[in-house]
Amino acid sequence: MAPHDVETTFQRHFGYAPLLVRAPGRINLIGEHTDYNNGFVLPAAINKEIFFAVGLNGRPEARLVSQDLNETYSFPVEAPRRQDRQWANYLIGVTAQLQKLGLDVPGFDCVFGGTIPIGSGLSSSAALESGLAVALNQLLDGQLNRMQLARAGQLAEHEFAGVQCGIMDQFASLHGRAGQVVRLDCRSMEYEYFPFDTTACDIVLCNSGVKHALADSEYNTRRRECEQGVALLKQHYPGIESLRDATREQLEAHRAELGDVVYRRCRYVVEENARVEAACRHLLAHDLTAFGQEMYGSHAGLRDDYEVSCRELDFLVEAARPAAGVYGSRMMGGGFGGCTINLVAPDQVTTFVRNTRAAYQQQFGRALETYHVTIVEGVAVV
Template sequence: MLAHDIAAAFRQHFDSEPLLVRAPGRINLIGEHTDYNAGYVLPAAIDKEMYFAVALNQQNLIRLRAYDFDASFEVAADAVAPSETEWANYLLGVVAQLHKRGVQVPGFDCIFGGTVPAGAGLSSSAALECGMLFALDHLLHTQLEPMQIAKMGQTAEHEYAKVMCGLMDQFASVFGRDGKVVRLDCRSLEYEYFPFDTTACRIVLCNSGVKHSLASSEYNTRRQECEQGVAILRQHYPQIETLRDVTLAQLATHRNELGDVVYRRCSYVVEENQRVEETCRVLMQGDLTAVGKQLYASHTGLSEKYEVSCKELDVLVRLAQNVPGVYGARMMGGGFGGCTINLVATEQVPAFVEYMKTKYQQELGLSLETYEATIVDGVGLFNQA
């Protein structure tokens, strides 16, 4: 098992006994690009995880090793700054957040690796940030609240990775609960758990194989377009603070003033918030067909109104609609690549995977990786038993 290999590698490399931490990636059932608009999201932590072996080293040196691609990075503990080494920045950003809180972070050693596929939109970066913070919190006895860990992870991503992400990814990695999706109100930070039974229905992720390299630049553009819409609407409705406060009727009234692009961006976000609420309602009734309808509608909005899909993702969703036992499918994550999330009746999963792999190869000449995901608890310690 990878976690055990990382622990063994740590003992061999650093000759000390590490603290062992796991931090999950996440799926988002529905509610995409709503988080930075103070809306609702509905994520869950999944069993694609990052594992950390960490120990203080009594030196003024931070020594990091990426197990999966056998790379190392060192920096003086009191000289942490953004580096040219992209993967190290996620971990250094976390140290910088502790410094900002007045925590003296001494030298430490860390080996990490995981089963979260990079670039698949399952938030390997948030798992890195939250796992590292959780480990340092334990070692330094800083007694951080779970929400503080999530928020500090988010700020680390803003300042060191330069991606202005919302809070959802880090929140899901910390607050995930076995067998539940969790609706987060990104304005009030209130949250509520809803049942998701993975016995009747499996979550299958289809990786388009397209790395979402456009995502960060386009992501920041989408944020600006939403902010532009809010600024225009606020001239007419001073009470509006974010798109969370906007109605479809208000958007329709000022459609010309908003312009076509900003109108479509804003209407997608308002509709997506409504879809999250409806999904929670039908989850309580156990109505997977109704949940699936919301997923398909979400994908249409992401593709046509928010324009963050790509040909490969659109093909995967269209193919899924032809398969018996599929309740719903949509692209997931920032967009321009990554995975689709598919809700598939358990007994139909093998046929679904085979069909999707064959058709994807036929239509686009691309091989398809799929992952079955189980919903698990958020970040925590693991032992080797």
């Protein structure tokens, strides 16, 4: 899939020249489920992408074409409403959010398709939202900045896709820089770039093949459990507005009141924030071994305290741990499936991929897809 593929489809369907936009998926090196708790994340945009062909059609409706699914959908732009076609909801939602931000969105045509594996935890939904937002902002000469576009994508997900996601995925797709990861403070929205030495290690993703639906109850349940913890802690410590403000000592002091489940959810988030800050220090010190230990700690917390892993992800992380040249491994994304992210010395990548595929096939009786990814620029007009 390349830009000219969606352009060709657009010309065939609609008969005029479109604007072309590339929107990347994202990885998150560390900092999982911290974004909606006002914490820290460390994502980057990657070369798994969705390409868009978009044009204004002078009609009262938007006409959408999903090239990968070979499906079409249309909706009236003056009254965007949530529909029963889930992929369309992301785009309908973006249209509605841009209108709320004062952009007068007329009828438009959109063809999209790409290389982000659906359900892999690489944030195809955020790329979908961010790409359309940039395209419409450009076509309509809008003055919305990238943070506003990220927020529009996040709210589209909340209100139209039914997922109470944080801001990280849309932010990373829009703010990516080649060869750098970005630490986002999800409370202040301040961010800082850190160099990621791609000569010292490669990024290899192993796709468990287990499909996860983020919109299912578990993701939103975790968010509610964290909110319950904050509400209780706030009774004792009025300064606590989110788990970002809480300490391990405060959690321990009220462990019995919190109850086992809520306590463990909160403990994971508090510790994960500390791991992100430590990981950034390791990057500055060029200490990939120490960085990798933070990744293993992150996975253990996601598995045991947050309980969003699955046996396939756990198997992949444990298979990576003793492998030559592997600095670190963990599950990535919302959980219940998707990918592990592995930092591997370049001269060991081929062996790592071969051995991990063989072990996975033997254990689960199915093929393991792997992706060798690079860190790229964020959403851009092609």
